[in-house]
Amino acid sequence: MQDLSFRSTYAHTGDGRRALGSLIRDIFGIEISSLDRLGHDPSVLAFGWWSGEHLVANVSVYERQLWLCGRRVKAFGVQSVATRPDWRNRGLFRDLFGRALAYADQRADLIILSTGTPDLYRRFGFRQIEEVRFGSETPAGTLSEGCRELSLERDDDLSLIIQAFAHREPTSLLASACDHPALFMLKAKLTSEIKLFHLKKLNAVVAVKQNESSLTILDIVAACIPSVAQIVGALGFTGLRTEVHLTPERLSWQPEEKEAVDNGYMVRGPFAPEGQAFMLSDMTI
Ligand SMILES: CC(C)(COP(=O)(O)OP(=O)(O)OC[C@H]1O[C@@H](n2cnc3c(N)ncnc32)[C@H](O)[C@@H]1OP(=O)(O)O)[C@@H](O)C(=O)NCCC(=O)NCCS
Known part of the structure; x- marks a missing residue:
């Protein structure tokens, strides 16, 4: 991580959002700049490694409000997990995800994410759930x-x-x-x-x-x-x-x-309706 600097205060600044938007566009081909008009989720916290003003790796967490088996549950979601190709296999994701988990673990029992690559998360204690x-x-x-x-x-x-x-x-x-x-x-x-x-x-x-x-x-x-x-x-x-x-x-x-259906959901922590027939919502990215 030589020559890189760690930051976690950029999710709600103009420059930070532009850097994050460009990382998401480059890695996933998704354009998120419309959030500037639609409204950003204020609970998002981004963890990133930067090369100068260039964001090279990111993991974001955000608050989720769920109803699970009759209880309102605050959980954390994970999004915008990406490392630019030139910076992969140096442990940047592992480092950022460790920081994101430490943050979320102090504030909630449950972390939930959706992924096409479940093997990436199993070693961190995540398990798949079916909708x-x-x-x-x-x-x-x-x-x-x-x-x-x-x-x-x-x-x-x-x-x-x-x-x-x-x-x-x-x-x-x-x-x-x-x-x-x-x-x-x-x-x-x-x-x-x-x-x-x-x-x-x-x-x-x-x-x-x-x-x-x-x-x-x-x-x-x-x-x-x-x-x-x-x-x-x-x-x-x-x-x-x-x-x-x-x-x-x-x-x-x-x-x-x-x-x-396997919507790619994985959870870490207690998820009360596990094994029952449910679907949280399909309106997530
Ligand atoms: C997945 C990704 C974030 C990993 O970033 P990275 O900084 O290279 O990851 P690290 O160097 O910290 O590697 C962490 C470990 O995950 C493993 N890994 C990387 N991609 C993986 C995948 N798709 N499935 C399973 N394991 C994977 C690495 O082999 C490494 O294993 P090791 O610790 O045994 O060496 C990066 O490859 C990427 O941006 N991919 C495209 C976007 C993506 O798939 N995001 C996640 C979707 S939710």
Whole structure:
């Protein structure tokens, strides 16, 4: 680590965010600069090794608010794990991840992350957990009152989403996430098939993917959680099949099918619903 300097105070400065954005773009091909407009999660803490003003390796942690088996649980998530190719295999990730874990361990019992490379994390005590997708024939819609598609380009729609997050109820008490809206909006911004709708009468924001024959409900942000039949009705969806990528016990709906999926989640520490059929949310990067 000769010639490198360690920093952890850059996640909320303009230069720091630009350096982090450029690392994420170079390593993952993802553009996160839209967060400057959508809003950053203030709980993010980045740990990095720098060569001058060049960020060469990073690990970030952020606070997560989860509902697990009836309890509200503060946990930490891990994101933006990357070392530039010229600096790999020198122990930079191992060093930064050790620091990030020490920080999170002092503040929470549970750390949760999503990865395509689970072997990287096993040695640090992480274990894989499986999620479940729920599906059925589309129930008859119970509400025909309309909806409006939201645009992340419109200031009033951004405010509406942020307000909805401020007052949101958990979609499930068994397993759900009530995190900061930053990743929810970034996911919608980066994924053209994801549409956000405001269901007026229900005062709910829903994130969905849909085509003529199928609807997938990815998240529901509302002070009073509507049923699947109400959402279907408000969207005016008449296709055959509905999928829900949330734990559905509060949605007044009986899924006919459950499909286990590996979304790459790993946990370290107690995770109460482990082994049960749940999905936290698909609106994460
Ligand atoms: C994964 C990554 C962050 C490792 O960074 P690094 O600074 O080179 O890591 P280190 O030098 O600290 O190596 C740590 C150990 O992890 C191992 N490792 C590296 N990549 C790995 C992978 N994909 N799967 C399993 N182990 C891996 C290394 O072999 C090393 O093992 P060792 O301690 O037995 O020698 C880096 O390769 C990278 O940026 N990859 C692309 C982005 C990515 O995959 N990020 C993680 C996704 S969540």
